[in-house]
Amino acid sequence: MVTTNPVAIVTGASSGIGLGITQALIAQNYRIVATSRTISKSKDLQASENLILIDGDIGKKGVAVKIAEAAISKFGRIDLLINNAGMFMSKPFTDYTEDDFSVMISTNVASFFYMTQQVIAQMQRQKEGHVVSISTTLVDQPLAGVPASLPVLTKSAMPVMSKELAIEYARDNIRFNTVSPGTVNTPMHANEDHAQLNKLSPLNRLAEISEIVDAILYLQSAKFVTGENIRVDGGAHAGRW
Numbered sequence: 001m002v003t004t005n006p007v008a009i010v011t012g013a014s015s016g017i018g019l020g021i022t023q024a025l026i027a028q029n030y031r032i033v034a035t036s037r038t039i040s041k042s043k044d045l046q047a048s049e050n051l052i053l054i055d056g057d058i059g060k061k062g063v064a065v066k067i068a069e070a071a072i073s074k075f076g077r078i079d080l081l082i083n084n085a086g087m088f089m090s091k092p093f094t095d096y097t098e099d100d101f102s103v104m105i106s107t108n109v110a111s112f113f114y115m116t117q118q119v120i121a122q123m124q125r126q127k128e129g130h131v132v133s134i135s136t137t138l139v140d141q142p143l144a145g146v147p148a149s150l151p152v153l154t155k156s157a158m159p160v161m162s163k164e165l166a167i168e169y170a171r172d173n174i175r176f177n178t179v180s181p182g183t184v185n186t187p188m189h190a191n192e193d194h195a196q197l198n199k200l201s202p203l204n205r206l207a208e209i210s211e212i213v214d215a216i217l218y219l220q221s222a223k224f225v226t227g228e229n230i231r232v233d234g235g236a237h238a239g240r241w
Contacts, residue, residue, distance in 0.1 A: 182233025
């Protein structure tokens with residue numbers, strides 16, 4: 001069945017930024033395939049005619065294939081992919097283990113690689129589509145006291161690949177953009193010292209999930225913007241303050 005409303009895939013959709021993105025797209029009448037390892041157990045999202053929930057490790061190619069096939073068979077097209085799945089692990093560089101490296105590569109890089117590969121063929125058939133990937137402002141501006149070399153290594157792929165793919169698929173009218181948040185007010189930081197976290201940006205506060213969503217919705221509406229990286233970090237990427 002082909003619907004007239006746009007169709008989106010959101011990875012890492014069960015909590016935090018991914019949940020906020022999914023809820024915002026639902027409010028805008030998108031048909032959505034939302035995924036995370038255990039999204040079927042979500043208390044915030046319920047499967048419906050217009051919302052498919054798929055459990056799985058998005059770092060596995062088979063899961064990406066299943067997600068793309070579900071979107072096409074149910075809704076007939078894929079208009080938007082949000083590569084939101086990711087993880088953060090702060091350690092001194094020499095403390096990262098082989099297991100740390102493997103899981104970060106799988107979650108932050110392989111998920112982007114496999115899922116993006118799967119949607120491109122359908123977007124080429126449509127002659128339009130948009131991929132937005134979530135990176136981090138730490139790629140541009142590391143923070144003293146926050147050792148994050150492995151997150152930076154893995155998340156730095158998104159802005160670079162968005163530029164490369166924007167050129168590679170421009171003739172197919174497929175756009176690729178990145179949103180790079182700073183520290184965001186999500187459940188991950190619920191038990192941390194927000195007064196200290198506020199100091200990580202010149203605007204002296206955390207970003208709200210809605211502000212990350214606003215950047216994504218802007219990019220989705222800005223049809224002449226591709227290869228861009230929007231930093232939503234209160235100015236942290238600009239330098240020392």
